[in-house]
Amino acid sequence: MSEIQERAVSRAWAWLGLELVETGEGSATVQMTAKEDMANHSGFLHGGMISALADSAMGRSLRTVKPGVVRAMSFDLKVNFINAARIGETLRATGRVVHAGRRTMVATCRVVGNEGRLIATASGTFAVTREKE
Amino acid sequence: MQLLGARIAEAEPGRVVVELDAGPQHRHGGGVVQGGVITQIADAAMGMSLATLQEDRIWNTTIELKINFLRPVVEGKLRAVGRVVEIKQSLLFGEADVFDSQGRLVATASSTCLAVPEGQGRE
Numbered sequence: 001m002s003e004i005q006e007r008a009v010s011r012a013w014a015w016l017g018l019e020l021v022e023t024g025e026g027s028a029t030v031q032m033t034a035k036e037d038m039a040n041h042s043g044f045l046h047g048g049m050i051s052a053l054a055d056s057a058m059g060r061s062l063r064t065v066k067p068g069v070v071r072a073m074s075f076d077l078k079v080n081f082i083n084a085a086r087i088g089e090t091l092r093a094t095g096r097v098v099h100a101g102r103r104t105m106v107a108t109c110r111v112v113g114n115e116g117r118l119i120a121t122a123s124g125t126f127a128v129t130r131e132k133e
Numbered sequence: 134m135q136l137l138g139a140r141i142a143e144a145e146p147g148r149v150v151v152e153l154d155a156g157p158q159h160r161h162g163g164g165v166v167q168g169g170v171i172t173q174i175a176d177a178a179m180g181m182s183l184a185t186l187q188e189d190r191i192w193n194t195t196i197e198l199k200i201n202f203l204r205p206v207v208e209g210k211l212r213a214v215g216r217v218v219e220i221k222q223s224l225l226f227g228e229a230d231v232f233d234s235q236g237r238l239v240a241t242a243s244s245t246c247l248a249v250p251e252g253q254g255r256e
Contacts, residue, residue: 078199080226080245082219098241099203106201108241118219121226123243125201 016049018056026097028060033090045085050111053093054079054122058107061095065105068131072105076125085119093122102130139174141181147217149181155208165205171213171231172200175242178215179227183246186217193225193246200242209234223248 021029034045099106143150218226231240
């Protein structure tokens, strides 16, 4: 993957304000600050935004394993919403690969808010196309 | 648990390990351990790990569970390690990893449980 592609952010990432914080071997941390227009009826951060953040962090974590992932598509996403997140709060989602198969990969994710408060946990299954070894 | 031959191998606050010696009686027609068997020990490990942090005489019941099966198992000792993610007033969140006899990750699960007073829902 070229450096430009590596750095390029999708339209959705830009729209949600997702930022890559760090990557490790099999892990990636993505950050998002809850904006006013992301609120639900209760005035807290909408769960769909948290889901998108978790999905993105897990998707990004897949790209840190070798042999590389050319293409990844989520086909299953589960989220547990544990604590409400406030508008203005910065959330950090850390995705971790737990299974790296040839055709499918499985990742889990923890989303934390200010002071390390657990906001959500998630897991996902991804259909992947991997580079030849 | 008894029917399956599973047992509690370790228990401490917030963490419970359930073990099962998988054999031919646990396999389906495809020759590998049936997913429901793995789900059963993961569910038990999660439920019991949550119970270790609940008040006396309060138990819990699973209201939602998700599992990913990562590799097939034919036989050998299966270890389901359940742990607490968070406990709210009435909702309890748990996770479990299931390992085979060689310590390889076989399945990962997560669940939400509801706190219930002892004896309730058994009539």
